[in-house]
Amino acid sequence: MQSLQEQASQKSGVPLDEAFQVDAVNLYERLGHQVFIDLSTNFYTRVYDDKETWFRDIFANSTREHATQNQYEFFIQRLGGPPLYSQRKGHPALIGRHGPYAVTERAAQRWLEHMDEALDETAGIDEDSRQRLRNFFRHTAYFLVAGKELVNRNRLVGYGGKHTGGA
Numbered sequence: 001m002q003s004l005q006e007q008a009s010q011k012s013g014v015p016l017d018e019a020f021q022v023d024a025v026n027l028y029e030r031l032g033h034q035v036f037i038d039l040s041t042n043f044y045t046r047v048y049d050d051k052e053t054w055f056r057d058i059f060a061n062s063t064r065e066h067a068t069q070n071q072y073e074f075f076i077q078r079l080g081g082p083p084l085y086s087q088r089k090g091h092p093a094l095i096g097r098h099g100p101y102a103v104t105e106r107a108a109q110r111w112l113e114h115m116d117e118a119l120d121e122t123a124g125i126d127e128d129s130r131q132r133l134r135n136f137f138r139h140t141a142y143f144l145v146a147g148k149e150l151v152n153r154n155r156l157v158g159y160g161g162k163h164t165g166g167a
């Protein structure tokens with residue numbers, strides 16, 4: 001069986017080695033703290049102002065401020081900076097933390113559209129860093145989609161009590 005990371009590569013079109021080019025340089029040191037705050041602020045401004053209500057509604061149980069802080073603390077930690085996210089909230093456990101939300105392929109596409117625009121809009125991100133971040137985000141978004149599909153499949157098996165074979 002394919003690992004979730006391999007499934008994410010297949011779905012996203014981003015090979016694993018490209019997705020993890022994000023770790024080949026320390027982007028936190030290269031770009032600095034404020035860039036990540038600005039990126040998440042620009043991203044969530046777009047999300048909470050989205051004219052597509054089906055997408056905006058996915059975020060309805062959080063405030064823009066909390067969601068922004070959660071995201072930039074995670075990015076800072078994941079991309080070579082201090083472990084701000086884990087100090088405040090524990091392990092990121094991204095699949096588990098996205099459990100309550102409808103992380104479908106359509107939602108991943110919309111998330112990525114907003115993130116690509118936020119990357120373009122945020123000052124201080126050079127082209128090489130932008131490309132590394134784009135690939136990482138794209139791969140991670142589809143990793144979450146693959147994780148959600150796995151959880152849903154397991155739930156179905158659980159309700160059925162046993163495998164009935166076939167589908």
Ligand code: HEM
Nearest residue numbers: 058059062067070071074097101103107108111140141144
């Ligand atoms: C695929 C589409 C995605 C959807 C629909 C989605 C949706 C959400 C929602 C609704 C939240 C709750 C907002 C909050 O209170 O923080 C959230 C949180 C979060 N998301 Fe996503 N997300 C997606 C992709 C991603 C990706 C690609 C990443 C990382 C690269 C990511 C990282 C996070 C983090 C770190 C949090 C904070 C979790 C917490 O502390 O509870 N998400 N996401």
